[in-house]
Amino acid sequence: MPRIVHMISTPSGFGGGEAVMVALLRGGAERGWEQAVLNPFARSGEEELAKRCAEFGYEAFPAPGPRPVALPPTMRWAQRRLDELAPDVTQVYLVHALVLAAALPRSSGGLRILSHQHGNHFEASGRRFGETLDRHAGKRFDHVVACSEAVRDFLLETYRYPPQRVTCIRNGWSGTPLQLRKDPRPTIVCTANFRTQKGHPVLIEAFATVAQRIPEARLVLLGDGPELPAVRGLVGELGLTERVELPGPQADVWPWLAKAHVFALASHYEPLGIAVLEAMGAGLPVVATGVDGLAELVWPGVTGELVPPGDPAAMARALIAVLEDPGAATRMGTAGRAAAEENRMEICVERYFELYERLLGERGAA
Numbered sequence: 001m002p003r004i005v006h007m008i009s010t011p012s013g014f015g016g017g018e019a020v021m022v023a024l025l026r027g028g029a030e031r032g033w034e035q036a037v038l039n040p041f042a043r044s045g046e047e048e049l050a051k052r053c054a055e056f057g058y059e060a061f062p063a064p065g066p067r068p069v070a071l072p073p074t075m076r077w078a079q080r081r082l083d084e085l086a087p088d089v090t091q092v093y094l095v096h097a098l099v100l101a102a103a104l105p106r107s108s109g110g111l112r113i114l115s116h117q118h119g120n121h122f123e124a125s126g127r128r129f130g131e132t133l134d135r136h137a138g139k140r141f142d143h144v145v146a147c148s149e150a151v152r153d154f155l156l157e158t159y160r161y162p163p164q165r166v167t168c169i170r171n172g173w174s175g176t177p178l179q180l181r182k183d184p185r186p187t188i189v190c191t192a193n194f195r196t197q198k199g200h201p202v203l204i205e206a207f208a209t210v211a212q213r214i215p216e217a218r219l220v221l222l223g224d225g226p227e228l229p230a231v232r233g234l235v236g237e238l239g240l241t242e243r244v245e246l247p248g249p250q251a252d253v254w255p256w257l258a259k260a261h262v263f264a265l266a267s268h269y270e271p272l273g274i275a276v277l278e279a280m281g282a283g284l285p286v287v288a289t290g291v292d293g294l295a296e297l298v299w300p301g302v303t304g305e306l307v308p309p310g311d312p313a314a315m316a317r318a319l320i321a322v323l324e325d326p327g328a329a330t331r332m333g334t335a336g337r338a339a340a341e342e343n344r345m346e347i348c349v350e351r352y353f354e355l356y357e358r359l360l361g362e363r364g365a366a
Contacts, residue, residue, distance in 0.1 A: 002088040004034070009094045020345075041097070044261070050188060061073075078186030086330075088360060099134075101137075113141060114144045119146075120269060122134055143359060144161060144167075145169050147293070148296055154166075173281055176184055178255060186218070188263075189219075189279075197268055197270075202311070208240060222247060223248075263280075271292060273293055273297055280306055286303060288307075292342050304322075305318040305322065
């Protein structure tokens with residue numbers, strides 16, 4: 001059976017890249033593949049990743065973060081383990097692992113495949129050096145998998161990667177939604193870590209307008225992150241403390257989604273948006289910004305509404321329209337649930353293994 005090594009550099013928490021990797025590990029186990037996981041920049045607080053990967057041969061190298069002083073010993077460790085394991089496929093996720101893997105010599109004939117989860121992150125955040133490093137490191141891989149059509153377009157149009165070396169496999173969602181038991185109060189829910197990218201201030205300002213029109217409405221913001229103190233401050237400044245709930249990160253989002261009337265996301269950029277797929281799977285209409293991968297998921301007037309990024313007034317209008325038309329909201333939620341079923345994680349995993357087998361077959365025939 002083929003052997004695959006997964007190399008990841010999880011920055012914090014458990015996001016889309018980690019979820020895809022764990023799903024692929026399970027898929028590989030079902031197919032009888034030999035597997036291992038290398039985390040060359042292991043940090044404290046990653047117990048969740050280690051726990052989920054333990055049965056698949058998880059190994060971590062406790063380097064003090066991806067700093068220059070840590071790179072030589074980390075590279076030696078990663079190269080030694082790859083030489084010993086001699087994988088047919090090395091699957092790499094997230095930026096620091098991407099750069100590390102690209103810098104390692106190709107001492108074996110195995111395929112190196114990049115799972116590109118971040119899209120135009122560096123461009124959107126104005127980090128030009130990061131963008132240059134990301135672009136050139138990605139060229140060292142045999143194949144790049146984009147997590148959405150928006151990311152694939154970015155890789156082709158901005159990074160100028162050859163089309164035959166880039167495949168779109170949309171990230172999937174997993175879990176079992178609960179039956180909707182909507183709160184008596186009109187409830188807007190958002191699941192997103194508190195980072196600048198996610199646009200929480202835009203959503204909160206929009207909600208201030210919603211609350212004037214619909215006094216009983218409330219906003220629930222699930223998650224954690226560096227921008228949480230600023231968000232708390234804005235909520236207080238706008239006099240919304242009694243109307244906005246901040247329950248923190250939730251391992252099980254389904255009870256929260258089941259009580260809501262609409263899901264909202266105000267991201268300034270978003271490679272895909274697994275939280276949106278989960279909300280659709282739960283049967284909720286979605287109001288989101290029409291950026292990148294979100295525009296692939298939300299069909300205006302069918303599964304929800306799209307608004308321009310950074311526009312609280314537009315988001316407020318869309319949220320009010322959905323909350324004040326329960327019939328339309330129900331139709332959108334039903335359509336969203338059907339659309340989400342086409343993006344289950346099992347489909348994502350199947351497409352990855354189809355790609356592996358095709359690329360290995362082509363290499364064997366060459």
